[in-house]
Amino acid sequence: MSQATIIDGKAAAAAVIDTVKAGAAALEARTGVRPGLAVVIVGEDPASQVYVASKGRMAEACGFKSVKHALPADTAQAELAALVASLNADPTIHGILLQLPLPKPLDPLPIIATIAPEKDVDGLNEVNAGRVALGDFGRAFVPCTPAGSMVLIRSAMPDLRGRHAVVVGRSNLVGKPIAALLLAADCTVTIAHSRTRDLPALCRTADVLVAAVGRPEMVKADWVKPGAVVIDVGINRVPAPEKGEGKTRLVGDVDLDGARANAAAVTPVPGGVGPMTIAMLMENTLVAATRAAG
Secondary structure (H helix, E strand, C coil), rough: CCCCCCHHHHHHHHHHHHHHHHHHHHHHHHHHHCCCEEEEEEECCCCHHHHHHHHHHHHHHHHCCCEEEECCCCCCCHHHHHHHHHHHHHHCCCCCEEEECCCCCCCCCHHHHHHHHHCCCCCHHHHHHHHHHHCCCCCCCCCHHHHHHHHHHHHCCCCCCCCEEEECCCCCCCCHHHHHHHHHHHCCCEEEEECCCCHHHHHHCCCEEEECCCCCCEEEEHHHHCCCEEECCCCCCEHHHHCCCEEEEEEEEEEEEHHHHHEEEECCCCCCCCHHHHHHHHHHHHHEEEEEHH
């Protein structure tokens, strides 16, 4: 069997971004409304700083108003809630993104619950989570990583009707929403997790296999059904002594070289789902601005 196609997340994301740029320009020309995205970051987590910077650059490239609120790690819960309330009330801001994780002892759930559902472009508010669970995709904001993953799945397997999809991971951020999206696409969906019995055997039944557990290269070659589409949502840093002492490299939850031997198509890490996450954030922000403009 030939080696699997590597699904190019960067190219797919670039296509989404081109559409968003055109849509943002058209919206502003027609209504005077410029999409506005506010990112809130608390503390100095290095990975979060990198993500926030890249989101800000992309928002500006799309022609959005881009605002960053950087708060110190010792910010009080009430102070953070007050900032979100002010952004909810700001008509020039259409999307509010709370960068996670928050430093302890801040609790993200009550803050996310106060983000106005129509500005919750990360799709984490319980109203949007409920709409996704109900299949109300016309009004929901779907979390960006599952939304982007679905674009990549459909690029590799356009007709999903009747296919068996196995989602390894049950998080509110990825596992549950992507299961809902796959169900809506007429897949038969199984959600698996750390307590699933004989996980490799279950994965071998999957036409679409989504790995979202955060365990480096857990999914091996013999877990993959011949001809399957494999979507790797994991981002893990592992030691890379070949690069020098103390160096690391990024790997996914899937053993890429192994999976390629069986799969029809597989996403790489980096360069697969990651670029799509930011692209879908921009798309959600444009949708929010368009709705706000009526």
